[in-house]
Amino acid sequence: MDRFETYVQDNQERFLGELQEFCRKPSIIAQKIGIDETAQWVSDRLQKIGFEAQVISVEGGAPVVYGEIGTGDKTLMIYNHYDVQPPEPLDLWDSGPFDAEIRAGRIWARGVSDNKGPWMARVHAIETYQNVVGELPFRIKWVVEGEEEIGSPNLGRFVEQNRALLAGADACLWEGGRRDGAGRPVISLGMKGICYLSLSVNGANSDLHSMNAPIVSNPAWRLVWALASLKDENENITVDGLMERVVEPTQDEWTLLRDIPFDEEQIKQDYGITTFARGATGEEVVKQLLFDPTCTICGFLTGYTGPGPKTVLPHQAETKVDFRLVPDLNPELVLQLVREHLDRRGFTDVEVELLAQLWPYRSPVDHPWVQTCIEVARAIFGAEPVVYPSSAGGGPMHQLCGAFDIPGISGGGAGNPNSNLHAPNENIFIEDYMRAIRYTGHLIRALNKL
Amino acid sequence: MDRFETYVQDNQERFLGELQEFCRKPSIIAQKIGIDETAQWVSDRLQKIGFEAQVISVEGGAPVVYGEIGTGDKTLMIYNHYDVQPPEPLDLWDSGPFDAEIRAGRIWARGVSDNKGPWMARVHAIETYQNVVGELPFRIKWVVEGEEEIGSPNLGRFVEQNRALLAGADACLWEGGRRDGAGRPVISLGMKGICYLSLSVNGANSDLHSMNAPIVSNPAWRLVWALASLKDENENITVDGLMERVVEPTQDEWTLLRDIPFDEEQIKQDYGITTFARGATGEEVVKQLLFDPTCTICGFLTGYTGPGPKTVLPHQAETKVDFRLVPDLNPELVLQLVREHLDRRGFTDVEVELLAQLWPYRSPVDHPWVQTCIEVARAIFGAEPVVYPSSAGGGPMHQLCGAFDIPGISGGGAGNPNSNLHAPNENIFIEDYMRAIRYTGHLIRALNKL
Numbered sequence: 092m093d094r095f096e097t098y099v100q101d102n103q104e105r106f107l108g109e110l111q112e113f114c115r116k117p118s119i120i121a122q123k124i125g126i127d128e129t130a131q132w133v134s135d136r137l138q139k140i141g142f143e144a145q146v147i148s149v150e151g152g153a154p155v156v157y158g159e160i161g162t163g164d165k166t167l168m169i170y171n172h173y174d175v176q177p178p179e180p181l182d183l184w185d186s187g188p189f190d191a192e193i194r195a196g197r198i199w200a201r202g203v204s205d206n207k208g209p210w211m212a213r214v215h216a217i218e219t220y221q222n223v224v225g226e227l228p229f230r231i232k233w234v235v236e237g238e239e240e241i242g243s244p245n246l247g248r249f250v251e252q253n254r255a256l257l258a259g260a261d262a263c264l265w266e267g268g269r270r271d272g273a274g275r276p277v278i279s280l281g282m283k284g285i286c287y288l289s290l291s292v293n294g295a296n297s298d299l300h301s302m303n304a305p306i307v308s309n310p311a312w313r314l315v316w317a318l319a320s321l322k323d324e325n326e327n328i329t330v331d332g333l334m335e336r337v338v339e340p341t342q343d344e345w346t347l348l349r350d351i352p353f354d355e356e357q358i359k360q361d362y363g364i365t366t367f368a369r370g371a372t373g374e375e376v377v378k379q380l381l382f383d384p385t386c387t388i389c390g391f392l393t394g395y396t397g398p399g400p401k402t403v404l405p406h407q408a409e410t411k412v413d414f415r416l417v418p419d420l421n422p423e424l425v426l427q428l429v430r431e432h433l434d435r436r437g438f439t440d441v442e443v444e445l446l447a448q449l450w451p452y453r454s455p456v457d458h459p460w461v462q463t464c465i466e467v468a469r470a471i472f473g474a475e476p477v478v479y480p481s482s483a484g485g486g487p488m489h490q491l492c493g494a495f496d497i498p499g500i501s502g503g504g505a506g507n508p509n510s511n512l513h514a515p516n517e518n519i520f521i522e523d524y525m526r527a528i529r530y531t532g533h534l535i536r537a538l539n540k541l
Numbered sequence: 542m543d544r545f546e547t548y549v550q551d552n553q554e555r556f557l558g559e560l561q562e563f564c565r566k567p568s569i570i571a572q573k574i575g576i577d578e579t580a581q582w583v584s585d586r587l588q589k590i591g592f593e594a595q596v597i598s599v600e601g602g603a604p605v606v607y608g609e610i611g612t613g614d615k616t617l618m619i620y621n622h623y624d625v626q627p628p629e630p631l632d633l634w635d636s637g638p639f640d641a642e643i644r645a646g647r648i649w650a651r652g653v654s655d656n657k658g659p660w661m662a663r664v665h666a667i668e669t670y671q672n673v674v675g676e677l678p679f680r681i682k683w684v685v686e687g688e689e690e691i692g693s694p695n696l697g698r699f700v701e702q703n704r705a706l707l708a709g710a711d712a713c714l715w716e717g718g719r720r721d722g723a724g725r726p727v728i729s730l731g732m733k734g735i736c737y738l739s740l741s742v743n744g745a746n747s748d749l750h751s752m753n754a755p756i757v758s759n760p761a762w763r764l765v766w767a768l769a770s771l772k773d774e775n776e777n778i779t780v781d782g783l784m785e786r787v788v789e790p791t792q793d794e795w796t797l798l799r800d801i802p803f804d805e806e807q808i809k810q811d812y813g814i815t816t817f818a819r820g821a822t823g824e825e826v827v828k829q830l831l832f833d834p835t836c837t838i839c840g841f842l843t844g845y846t847g848p849g850p851k852t853v854l855p856h857q858a859e860t861k862v863d864f865r866l867v868p869d870l871n872p873e874l875v876l877q878l879v880r881e882h883l884d885r886r887g888f889t890d891v892e893v894e895l896l897a898q899l900w901p902y903r904s905p906v907d908h909p910w911v912q913t914c915i916e917v918a919r920a921i922f923g924a925e926p927v928v929y930p931s932s933a934g935g936g937p938m939h940q941l942c943g944a945f946d947i948p949g950i951s952g953g954g955a956g957n958p959n960s961n962l963h964a965p966n967e968n969i970f971i972e973d974y975m976r977a978i979r980y981t982g983h984l985i986r987a988l989n990k991l
Contacts, residue, residue, distance in 0.1 A: 242850075283752070287850040296813030301863045302733070302934040304835040306808075306817045306826055311838035312772065319769035322762065324887075358756075363746030367756045376756055385754035388761035389853050390844035395861060400692075400737040400897040402863050402935075403839050411845060413751045413852050437774075447850040483752040485852075 094223040095532050099525060102219070106528070107193065107521065109136075110211045114191035114200035120153055120174035120241050130154045133173050133210075133235050140218045142233065147253065152245030153237030157256065160217075161227035167460075167538060168232045168260035170491055170499070171210040172239035175202030176513045183515035197518040204510040204519045206266045210235065212505055212524055213264075216531030228539035232260055234491065239266070242447055243487035250494045262460035263492050264534075268504025270523065271352065271477060276468040276530075278502035280461060281453030281481035282488045284416030286425040287389075289444040290314060291409040298394070301402040310408040310440075311393040317438040318410060321429070322386045326369050331432045333384070333425065338418045340382050343456035344480040351477055353377050380483045385415040411446070415485065422448030450489035453481050454498030459541050464500045467537050471530045476502075503530040544673040545982050549975060552669070556978070557643065557971065559586075560661045564641035564650035570603055570624035570691050580604045583623050583660075583685050590668045592683065597703065602695030603687030607706065610667075615679035617988060618710035620941055620949070621660040622689035625652030626963045633965035647968040654960040654969045656716045660685065662955055662974055663714075666981030678989035682710055684941065689716070692897055693937035700944045712910035713942050714984075718954025720973065721802065721927060726918040726980075728952035730911060731903030731931035732938045734866030736875040737839075739894040740764060741859040748844070751852040760858040760890075761843040767888045768860060771879070772836045776819050781882045783834070783875065788868045790832050793906035794930040801927055803827050830933045835865040861896070865935065872898030900939035903931050904948030913987050914950045921980045926952075953980040 099106075113136075118129035130146045133156045137144035142158035149155060153174065178188035178201045186192040188201040198208070220227065234257070236246055250257060269277050292310035299307060322328050340348060355376060359365065367376050389412065394405035414425050426445050433441050454461055456478075468476045482501075492499035505519040505527040506512070549556075563586075568579035580596045583606045587594035592608035599605060603624065628638035628651045636642040638651035648658070670677065684707070686696055700707060719727050742760035749757060772778050790798060805826060809815065817826050839862065844855035864875050876895050883891050904911055906928075918926045932951075942949035955969040955977040956962070 285852070287852065294814070299812065300934065301835070301837045301839055302865065302932075303812070303830075304818075304837040304863075304865065305829040305833040305933070306821065307812055307814060308776075308816075308818050309837060311841055312768075312776075315765050315768045315838065315841075316774045318762075318765045324766045326758075326762075362749065362753070362757055364744070364757060366758075368754075368758045371756065379755040380753075383755040385751070387751045387754040387852075387854055388759060388765065388843065389751060389851060389855070390846045391761055391765075391841045391858070392846035393838065394840035396840045396842035396859070400861065400863070401839060402735070402737065402837075404837055405839070408838075408841070409846070411850065413754075413850070415752065415754065483755070484750065485752070 095219055096529070098219045098223050099528055103525065106215045107198065107524070110198065110203070110208060110524065111191040113207050113211055114198070114203050115189050117189050118174050118237065119177050120238050121177050126153045126174065126237050129173050130156050130237055134158070136214060137233065140214060140221065147249070149245045149249050155237065155249050156235040158233040159231065161230045163229040165229035165538065165541070166232060166260040167229060168234065168257070168263040168491070168497065169213060170263055171213070171235045171266045172206050172237060173210070173235050174237045174240050175205070175207070176240050180515060185516055193521070196522065197520050198524070199516060199518045201517055204504070204506045204517055205512045206239070208519045208524055209266060209268060209504040209527060212527035213531050216528045216535070219528065220532050220535055227535065232257060239487070242449070243490065246487045247490040250490055258495060260495060260497055262458070262497050263499045265488060265499045265501035266504070267501035269506025269508070269510060270472060272508045273352070273474065274472065275474045276472040276476045276502060277479070278465060278468060278476050278500060279479040279482045280456060280498070280500060282451065282486035283481060283484065284421060284451035284489065285447055285449040285485045286414040286416060286422035286445070287447035288412045288414070288426065288429065289409060289446050290317065290412055291407070291442045292440055293407055295404070295406045298406050299404040301404045304404050307404060309404055311405050313438070313440060314408045314410055317433055317441045318388065320432070320436055328384060328386045330386070330428050331435065332428050333420070336419050336424070337384055340378065340480065347456060347478045347480050348377055348381065349374055351377050351479065381479060381481045382417055384417050384420055385413070387413045389413045416451045417481070418451050418453055421450045449485045449487060450493060452489035452493050452499060454492070454500060456480060458498045460538065461498050461500055463537050463541060464502055464534065467530060467534045468502055471526060471533055503527055503534065545669055546979070548669045548673050549978055553975060556665045557648065560648065560653070560658060560974065561641040563657050563661055564648070564653050565639050567639050568624050568687065569627050570688050571627050576603045576624065576687050579623050580606050580687055584608070586664060587683065590664060590671065597699070599695045599699050605687065605699050606685040608683040609681065611677035611680040613679040615988065615991070616710040617679060617681050618707070618713040618941070618947065619663065619681060619683045620713055621663070621685045621716045622656050622687060623660070623685050624687045624690050625655070625657070626690050630965060635966055643971070646972065647970050648974070649966060649968045651967055654954070654956045654967055655962045656689070658969045658974055659716060659718060659954040659977060662977035663981050666978045666985070669978065670982050670985055677985065682707060689937070692899070693940065696937045697940040700940055708945060710945060710947055712908070712947050713949045715938060715949045715951035716954070717951035719956025719958070719960060720922060722958045723802070723924065724922065725924045726922040726926045726952060727929070728915060728918060728926050728950060729929040729932045730906060730948070730950060732901065732936035733931060733934065734871060734901035734939065735897055735899040735935045736864040736866060736872035736895070737897035738862045738864070738876065738879065739859060739896050740767065740862055741857070741892045742890055743857055745854070745856045748856050749854040751854045754854050757854060759854055761855050763888070763890060764858045764860055767883055767891045768838065770882070770886055778834060778836045780836070780878050781885065782878050783870070786869050786874070787834055790828065790930065797906060797928045797930050798827055798831065799824055801827050801929065831929065831931045832867055834867050834870055835863070837863045839863045866901045867931065868901050868903055871900045899935045899937060900943060902939035902943050902949060904942070904950060906930060908948045909991050910988065911948050911950055913991060914952055914984065917980060917984045917987050918952055921976060921983055953977055953984065
C-alpha cells in the first residue's frame with residue numbers, strides 16, 4: 092500500500108480543502124437549515140467517485156442520500172449522516188462554527204468530527220483506492236441520513252420503504268470512531284435502545300388549597316407511588332417481566348469488557364460523585380454501564396416550584412422516564428410491560444405516552460467482518476483497539492443493521508478525546524483525518540481477503 | 542337591647558362611611574404597602590372609643606396594634622388583623638379594590654370581609670354598647686396584627702415579648718365568621734397547624750447524559766423513594782411515630798361534626814372529582830377534612846420538564862411537602878420525626894428544610910365562653926350555628942390562644958358564601974355588617990352574665 096500512502100499524502104491539501112467546503116455548509120436539522128442543499132452536495136460528491144447516488148425523500152423528514160458502487164459477492168453497507176447539531180452557544184467558539192478554520196494542526200467546525208470528517212475520509216479513501224488499486228473489490232451500499240442528531244425518527248420508515256434497495260449486505264460500517272487519550276482506536280459493536288415515556292396523572296379540575304388534601308386525591312402522590320413501583324431503592328428495575336428479558340453478556344463480550352480502560356477515580360471526580368450506583372467497583376461498573384437496562388427519571392413537574400412555601404394541592408403531575416434498553420428488550424415491549432404493571436397495581440389513572448423509541452442492537456463479536464475491522468484498526472493505529480460490545484448511549488443501529496441482521500461496526504473515525512462533539516469548538520486533528528483515510532483504504536483491502 | 546338596635550340603625554350611614562374609609566387604606570403586607578400608616582389609624586380609632594391603644598413594633602415585621610379597655614374580673618381577648626391580600630388581578634374587579642364602592646346592598650373592597658369589616662363591626666358594637674349601656678362590663682385586650690395574610694410569621698415572637706401585657710384573658714374572640722348559603726352562622730373553634738418542608742437531594746455536579754444512569758445515582762429517584770416511605774398508596778401517613786400522636790375527635794366534636802352540612806355531590810362537582818380520597822362517604826369525609834393530618838406534595842421539580850423527550854440524568858431534585866397538623870402534632874416534632882424516619886431508612890442524603898410552621902389548636906367545645914358565643918349566634922342569626930371544631934386550614938390561633946391556654950372562637954363576622962376572600966370583588970352585604978355589630982353587642986352582654 093505504499094502507492095496508497097503516497098496518493099493520500101500528495102492530495103492532503105485538496106482533501107482538507109474539500110472537507111472544509113463540506114463543513115462550511117450548515118446542515119442543522121434541529122433548525123431545518125441547509126438540509127436539502129447539503130443532501131444534494133453529498134449525492135453529487137458520491138457520484139464524482141462513481142457511485143450511483145440519489146437523494147431519496149422521506150415523507151415528513153429530511154432526505155436520505157443513498158449510493159451504490161462496485162460488484163462482487165460481498166457487499167459492505169456504510170452508514171453516515173450529513174446533519175449536524177446546532178452550533179449554539181456561538182460566543183464560546185474561538186472561530187466561526189462554519190468557517191472550518193485550520194489552526195494548530197486541527198480543523199475547527201461544527202460537524203467536523205460528528206460526522207462530516209469521518210464521511211469525507213471514507214470518500215477520500217475510496218477515491219484513493221480507485222486511483223492506486225482500481226475498481227472496488229466488492230459492492231458498497233451507502234446510506235447517509237440527515238436526521239441522526241434528532242434521533243433518526245424516520246430512518247426506520249426509510250428502511251421499510253427501501254428494503255429491496257438496501258438488502259444483501261454482509262456488514263455495516265457505522266459512523267463514529269475516535270482514538271482515546273492513549274491513542275487506542277475506539278470501536279463500538281452495539282447500541283442501547285430507548286423507550287422514553289411520559290407518565291402523567293390528572294386530579295381535580297384545578298389546583299386547590301392544600302387544606303383539601305384529606306379528601307381530594309393528589310396526582311403527585313399517585314405518580315410517586317407509581318414510579319416507586321417501577322424501580323426499588325436498590326436500583327433494581329421492578330417492572331413485571333422486564334428484567335427476565337435481559338440477555339447477560341456473552342463470554343466474548345465479557346472479554347472485551349474487561350479490556351475497556353475505565354478510570355474510576357477520574358470519572359467520579361469528573362461527575363462529582365463519591366461512589367457509583369449500587370456501590371459497584373471495577374469491571375462491575377463497566378458491565379452496568381454497557382449491559383444494564385435503565386429506568387431514569389429525566390424530569391418531574393407538579394405544583395408550585397418557586398421559592399418559599401405555597402400550600403397548594405396540584406391538579407396535574409407529569410414525569411418523563413427514559414428506559415435504556417439492551418437485548419432482548421424493545422420499546423414496544425417495555426411500553427406494554429409498564430402499562431400492564433401499572434394496571435395490575437391499580438394505577439389505571441396514570442397515563443403513559445411514548446415520546447421516543449429506539450431498539451437496542453449488538454453485533455456478534457466473533458463475526459469475521461467485525462474481527463477484520465478490529466485487526467485493521469490495531470495495525471493502522473499501532474495500538475490495541477478498545478472495543479465496546481455496546482455503547483452506553485442509544486443510536487439507530489438496529490433500524491438499519493437489525494432490519495437485515497448484519498453486524499454494525501462503529502469505528503475508524505477521526506475523533507480525539509477532546510473533539511467537543513455537540514459542543515463549541517468541535518474539532519479533529521489533521522493527523523487523525525489522514526489516519527481515518529488510511530484506515531478505510533486498508534479495511535477495503537482486508538475485507539476483500541475474507 | 543332596643544336602644545342598642547335604635548343606635549345602630551341611627552348611625553348606619555356613619556358606620557358604613559367609616560368602614561369605607563378604613564377599606565380605602567391599602568395595607569398590603571405582601572407588597573409592604575400602607576402598613577405603618579394603617580396600624581396608626583387602627584390605634585387612633587381604638588383610642589376614640591376609650592382604648593388605651595398603642596402601635597407595638599415587632600423587629601423585622603409589621604407592627605401590632607394593641608389596645609386595652611374596661612375593668613372587672615373577666616377579660617376577653619380579641620384577635621383581628623389590619624393587613625389584606627394583594628388586590629391583583631385588578632382587571633377582574635368591577636370597581637376599584639380600594640374604592641370601597643357601595644353597590645346593590647354590598648360594600649366591595651379588598652379586605653372588607655377579611656378582615657376590616659369584622660374588625661370595624663366590633664368597634665362599632667363597643668361604641669354602641671358604651672353609648673346605650675355604659676362602661677364595658679369586663680376587660681378587653683385587643684390584638685390587631687398586620688401579617689396574617691403572610692402566615693403571621695412574627696405573632697409568636699410578639700406574644701413572647703409581651704406576655705405580661707397579654708396574660709389573664711378568659712377566652713379569645715377570633716377573626717373570621719360568615720353565614721352559609723342557608724343563613725346559618727359559621728363558627729370555628731380550632732385550626733390545623735402546618736409543617737411545610739422542602740426535601741431535596743443533590744447528585745452529580747451537573748446534569749448528565751442519561752446514558753450514565755447505570756452508574757450515577759439519580760437524585761429524583763432518591764426523592765421518589767424517600768417520599769414513598771412517608772405515605773403509602775392507601776393514603777396512610779407512614780412517618781414513624783406520627784399517627785400515634787394524633788388525637789381522635791372527642792364525643793362533643795363528633796356531635797358538632799355530624800351537624801356540619803357538607804354537600805358531597807356539590808363538592809365533587811366543584812372540584813371535578815368522582816370520589817373522595819380513601820373512598821370516604823358521609824361523615825367520614827368531614828371527619829377526614831377536619832381531623833386528619835395531611836402529607837401533601839405541593840410541588841416537585843427535577844430535570845427536564847419542557848415538551849418532548851430529553852435524555853437527561855438530573856443532578857438536583859426538590860419537592861415541597863405540606864403537613865397539616867392536628868393535636869398533638871406540632872411542626873418541630875414533625876420535622877424531627879421526618880428526619881429520623883428518613884435517616885433510619887438510609888435517606889441521609891435527603892436534605893430537609895422547614896419553610897413554614899404553625900401549631901394546631903382546638904378549643905374545648907363545652908367551655909362556657911364557647912357555648913355563649915354559639916348561643917348568641919343562634920339568637921342573632923335566627924338559625925342553628927354550624928360549628929367547626931377545627932377548620933381544615935391553618936391559622937395562628939395557637940400562637941395567641943395556646944400561649945395562654947384559652948379557647949379561641951372564630952365567628953360573628955360579616956361574610957357571606959360569596960365574599961370572594963383573597964379574590965377579585967371581595968364584598969360583604971350591608972345587612973350582614975349590621976348583624977355583625979348586633980352580634981358583638983349581644984355577646985358582650987351575654988358574656989357578662991357568665
